[in-house]
Amino acid sequence: MESAGSLDTKFRRWLQNPYRLLKQYIIEGLTVLDVGCGPGFFSIPLAEMVGPAGKVIAADLQEGMLEIIHNKIKSTDLEKNIQLHKCEKERIGYTGEVDFVLAFYVIHELPDQKKFFDEMFSILKPGGYFLIVEPKMHISKKDLTTTISQSGDAGFQLFDLPKIFLSRSVVLKK
Numbered sequence: 291m292e293s294a295g296s297l298d299t300k301f302r303r304w305l306q307n308p309y310r311l312l313k314q315y316i317i318e319g320l321t322v323l324d325v326g327c328g329p330g331f332f333s334i335p336l337a338e339m340v341g342p343a344g345k346v347i348a349a350d351l352q353e354g355m356l357e358i359i360h361n362k363i364k365s366t367d368l369e370k371n372i373q374l375h376k377c378e379k380e381r382i383g384y385t386g387e388v389d390f391v392l393a394f395y396v397i398h399e400l401p402d403q404k405k406f407f408d409e410m411f412s413i414l415k416p417g418g419y420f421l422i423v424e425p426k427m428h429i430s431k432k433d434l435t436t437t438i439s440q441s442g443d444a445g446f447q448l449f450d451l452p453k454i455f456l457s458r459s460v461v462l463k464k
């Protein structure tokens with residue numbers, strides 16, 4: 291399993307605080323897809339931010355990551371508004387409508403970005419935002435330009451290029 295421990299540390303919380311990074315996009319009641327959620331570093335704060343009226347779909351290829359989230363939220367109120375979703379390698383496979391998508395340090399691991407963007411475009415509501423964050427050590431500026439261009443082929447518009455520590459990031463709008 292990808293190292294779940296290194297994805298959920300105090301140090302990371304300080305550098306990439308989920309509440310600080312996401313507060314401008316998230317309000318109570320939204321339905322959010324955290325794609326490639328890992329051990330829930332973002333899914334759990336997102337669930338707190340959307341509140342009981344909202345929902346977070348925590349989606350990952352690795353059953354072990356979903357199990358970690360399950361263990362973190364079991365017997366808490368968050369159990370009610372986090373839905374765990376097991377992806378297939380070639381397909382995220384969630385088919386409900388969502389207001390916001392987060393893909394943090396995931397896209398460079400996907401086998402087919404074009405297919406992925408088509409899938410995300412089909413589930414995001416019109417006017418919805420999609421935040422993509424990639425690790426600078428794996429993704430060059432040119433790679434990010436290619437990613438933005440592929441998202442454009444699926445129908446997304448470039449909305450913003452936020453600055454996130456150690457990362458290359460883009461906000462897309464449907």
Ligand SMILES: C[S@@+](CC[C@H](N)C(=O)[O-])C[C@H]1O[C@@H](n2cnc3c(N)ncnc32)[C@H](O)[C@@H]1O
Binds near residue numbers: 400
């Ligand atoms: C580097 S981790 C990032 C986890 C989390 N987003 C974070 O920032 O803490 C990448 C995650 O993407 C997941 N992943 C890789 N390929 C995937 C795919 N095809 N579909 C869904 N998830 C995938 C991995 O299992 C892993 O949990």
